[in-house]
Amino acid sequence: MTTAESSRPRASAHRADPAQPESAASPLEATPARALGEFIRAHRERLTPQAVGLPPGPRRRTPGLRREEVAQMCGVSPTWYTWIEQGRPVSASADALARIAVALHLSRAERAYLFELAGERDPAEPTLASNDAPSALIATVGLVDAPAYVLDRQWNALAWNAHAAELFVGWLDGPPDPARERNLLRFTFTEAAARTLIVDWETRARRLVAEFRADSIRHLSDGPTRALIDALSAESEDFVRFWASQDVGEREGGTRAFDHPRQGRVVYDQITLRPAHREDLLLVVLIRA
Known part of the structure; x- marks a missing residue:
């Protein structure tokens, strides 16, 4: 876990309760950080516990996986993961984003979109030889x-x-x-x-x-x-x-x-x-x- 992922995110004017769901911003109002958070949250909510090998457990209050479950699979703190979903100004390293992509079972196109939103280069991006053009x-x-x-x-x-x-x-x-x-x-x-x-x-x-x-x-x-x-x-x-x-x-x-x-x-x-x-x-x- 990097220092940026384990340290407490910077405070903002909006002190939302991490336990409460956030209202989605309109596409024209969303900041890059907010767009990244909404993308991650949407894919967390559509992923079932069974899909990642977790028991269904008792009745869940939210769809899909819990934030704490994804944070644990990614090896990051629940607080840091919560704040990145909320679109707070936190630092997300390429390594942390790669772990999120794996945990959420993102497709290749979805993974590429995740890194574009975050403005990071995917460490798994292959280095292709120039002479292997299709x-x-x-x-x-x-x-x-x-x-x-x-x-x-x-x-x-x-x-x-x-x-x-x-x-x-x-x-x-x-x-x-x-x-x-x-x-x-x-x-x-x-x-x-x-x-x-x-x-x-x-x-x-x-x-x-x-x-x-x-x-x-x-x-x-x-x-x-x-x-x-x-x-x-x-x-x-x-x-x-x-x-x-x-x-x-x-x-x-x-x-x-x-x-x-x-x-x-x-x-x-x-x-x-x-x-x-x-x-x-x-x-x-x-x-x-």
Whole structure:
């Protein structure tokens, strides 16, 4: 049990009796802590004693398991567990949340939602290799009648179609070569062809760094990500300048313009999608505007 889980929670203006049920806040009024508490409480109340190997016992005043029972299964104090269900400002470590998820028999989707509500990273989240992208996702790229490609968590291109190869001269063109690096950031910042191809290069490159900072926050200390940032910092003063700005932005859609060496000025609308079971990957599609 951590110090945060065993210590008494901070006091708040609302001194509710832990034995009394709390009234649910409306979705617009609920704080993140309150939303987390209501989610945990709902799943505790729908779990029967028999489901966790406990005897049904005498008549129960509340549905599902008692708070004390869940606290015992999680190895935390009943007071701490009660206060987290009530949405009080208490600290919940990733380890404590993992024990709650196991005790409440949460599904994979429910467990992921629990950690999202708490703003914590699931310690059981697998570290997936970049070269194990689902075959169906790779096949999808070839079926798209527009430039499309898949990026891994360091923004290396794992797959792309002929339309993308035709558009991204200097990055995705040329014959297949396992030794050739096809990283979007390295192309943008270290290849002269990128500054010619990408219209308003500085604005787009700055935005790209802000998007990568947001996208990589959960694995910023991973070896490959750290190595990429260090390499770009050593090779590109522009990358150093943009990275130091601390800008953060979502990788969202929008207009993308290119000055293609054969097609001239071409403009696309970008759509970026995350596969439901591989959120470390990105599927990018460019639709002719």
